[in-house]
Amino acid sequence: MRRRLAxxxxxxxxxxxxxxxxxxxxxxxPADARQTQAPADTGRSTTVNAIAAPDIDVTKVRAHLSxxxxxxxxxxxxxxxxxxxYRDSVAYVKGKLQAAGYTVxxxxxxxxxxxxxxxxxxxxxxxxxxxxVYMFGAHLDSVSAGPGMNDNGSGSAALLENALTLAQQNPTxxxxxxxxxxxxxxxxxxxxxxxVRSLSSAQRATIRAYxxxxxxxxxxxxxxxNHITSSAAAPMKxxxxxxxxRPEENTEGAGRSDDYPFEQAGIPTSGYAMGxxxxxxxxxxxxxxxxxxxxYDPCYHRSCDTLxxxxxxxxxxxxxxxxxxxxxxxx
Numbered sequence: 001m002r003r004r005l006a007x008x009x010x011x012x013x014x015x016x017x018x019x020x021x022x023x024x025x026x027x028x029x030p031a032d033a034r035q036t037q038a039p040a041d042t043g044r045s046t047t048v049n050a051i052a053a054p055d056i057d058v059t060k061v062r063a064h065l066s067x068x069x070x071x072x073x074x075x076x077x078x079x080x081x082x083x084x085x086y087r088d089s090v091a092y093v094k095g096k097l098q099a100a101g102y103t104v105x106x107x108x109x110x111x112x113x114x115x116x117x118x119x120x121x122x123x124x125x126x127x128x129x130x131x132x133v134y135m136f137g138a139h140l141d142s143v144s145a146g147p148g149m150n151d152n153g154s155g156s157a158a159l160l161e162n163a164l165t166l167a168q169q170n171p172t173x174x175x176x177x178x179x180x181x182x183x184x185x186x187x188x189x190x191x192x193x194x195x196v197r198s199l200s201s202a203q204r205a206t207i208r209a210y211x212x213x214x215x216x217x218x219x220x221x222x223x224x225x226n227h228i229t230s231s232a233a234a235p236m237k238x239x240x241x242x243x244x245x246r247p248e249e250n251t252e253g254a255g256r257s258d259d260y261p262f263e264q265a266g267i268p269t270s271g272y273a274m275g276x277x278x279x280x281x282x283x284x285x286x287x288x289x290x291x292x293x294x295x296y297d298p299c300y301h302r303s304c305d306t307l308x309x310x311x312x313x314x315x316x317x318x319x320x321x322x323x324x325x326x327x328x329x330x331x
Contacts, residue, residue, distance in 0.1 A: 001151055001185075001214045001257050001276050051171055053327035056161055058316035064157035065149055067092055069307050072147030077303070079148055081141035081184040081191070082116040089140050090121050093160055093181055097123050100167035107198075109183055113190040117141075120191045121181040125166060128173030133206045134329045135178045136162070136322065137192065138213045139185030139258055146303040149310055151276070155213035156181055158319040162326060175208070175330040182258050185214075192258035196265050204265055211236070211325060212259035212271035216318035217310045218297040220290045221274030223317070224250035226259055233270035235328040239321040246287060252278040252296075272318045274311065276300045 068089055072078055075085030090106065097104045106119040121140070138155030142148025163179045183191035196204070209232040215221075223245045227233050240247045250273045259269040275296025285292035299305040 001253060001273075051327065051331055053320075053323040053331075054165055054169055056158070056165055056316075056319040056323050058312060058319060060164075061157045061161045061315060061319050062310070062312065064092075064096075064160050065153050065307060065310065068153040068157065069147055069149060072142070078144050078146060079140070079142040080144045081118055081187065082114055083144075086118045086141050086183065089156075090118055090181070093121055093140065093156070096160060097163060097179075100164050102163070102167065107195065109191050109194045112194050112197075113184045114187045117184040117187075117190065120183050120195055122178065122195075123163060123180075124176065124178045125163075125173070128176040128330055130176050131206050132175040132208050133178050134175055134326070135180065135207055135210045135262075136213070136326065137180035137182060137210065137258055139183075139191070140181040141183055141186055141191075142305075143186050143301045145301055146299070146305045149305050149307055150217050150219075150297055151215050151300060151305055152185070152213075154215060154217035154310065154315055154318075158216055158315060158322060159213055161319060162322045165323065166326065171327075171331045173330050176206075177326060177330050178207075185258055189258055189261060193261045196261040196267075199265075204267060207262070207267050209268045209270065209329065210259060210262040211322070212257055212269065213318065213322065214253065214257040214271070214273055215276055215297060215300075216272050216274055217312070217315040218274035218276070219309055219311050220280055220294055220298065221296045221311055221314050222280060222284050222288055222290075223247040223314075224253065224273045224275060226250045226253065226269060226271045226273070228270075230268060230270060232268040235325040236270055236272060236321055238328075239324040240317065243317060245317070248284075252276060272321060274314050274318070 071088045079085035079089050094104050102123045105122045108119045138159045139152045140156045225233050225247045228249045253273050263269045277295050277300045282292040299309045
């Protein structure tokens with residue numbers, strides 16, 4: 001997640017390709033997959049689908065994190081957008097998606113990004129109504145101070161394993177699903193700004209909601225949702241409510257991650273986060289555990305944001321909540 005920066009607006013047009021996926025056998029959903037409804041006091045409920053969302057294997061999510069860590073280790077200790085560490089991270093994600101059957105587009109950021117920044121990575125699942133797109137994204141770059149395992153290896157890895165699970169399950173889709181891994185977020189949300197600016201008004205209108213995942217494994221974290229009372233957030237909140245987490249609004253992250261360009265373009269947004277440098281209150285510590293009056297992530301933008309800086313329980317809950325939201329909105 002970036003610090004607050006002023007970024008100039010810009011205009012451009014970029015054509016993105018959509019993938020073609022070979023046929024795959026649909027897998028049955030696990031018997032223990034949860035179907036939930038929002039509590040009565042929210043005033044809304046989620047539709048129960050015929051097929052339950054799969055459980056996302058957090059050990060596989062952590063395996064992606066381990067590869068991001070190894071990539072950083074081979075490239076000066078970080079994965080900043082302008083470095084080989086970032087480009088190798090793009091290659092890793094792209095390779096996994098292509099092996100699963102996706103056709104993936106690298107979108108060079110030709111305007112507004114830091115000089116030398118690597119590309120955005122876009123993968124669209126070629127099923128469902130192309131006029132109703134639900135988009136899921138996370139920034140793939142780190143700061144130069146460290147490898148960025150929580151910020152934002154956690155969101156990137158959770159998103160990747162969800163994409164791979166969708167390919168493996170291959171359910172019938174009523175709506176389209178698109179995934180994105182953003183470049184140059186830490187320098188001012190530049191990759192996602194470029195993408196949103198590249199869309200025509202008609203293309204923007206097809207995106208029904210954008211979901212962002214930035215820092216979803218903070219070691220002293222809380223459970224936060226962007227625009228928690230919105231209709232876009234309803235399936236995300238319903239899932240965490242079903243775990244008894246009582247999530248709160250992500251006030252710390254407002255305007256500071258890649259959901260913001262979509263929001264500015266009038267596209268509904270939501271997403272999960274577990275907190276950055278802000279401090280956990282005593283009330284939150286009583287509710288979620290952890291240490292009151294300490295940062296949600298004590299290694300935020302520091303060299304210690306390594307594999308030891310990962311809350312596996314929180315990561316698991318976020319990954320499963322992404323799957324629940326994807327299945328609710330598209331399957």
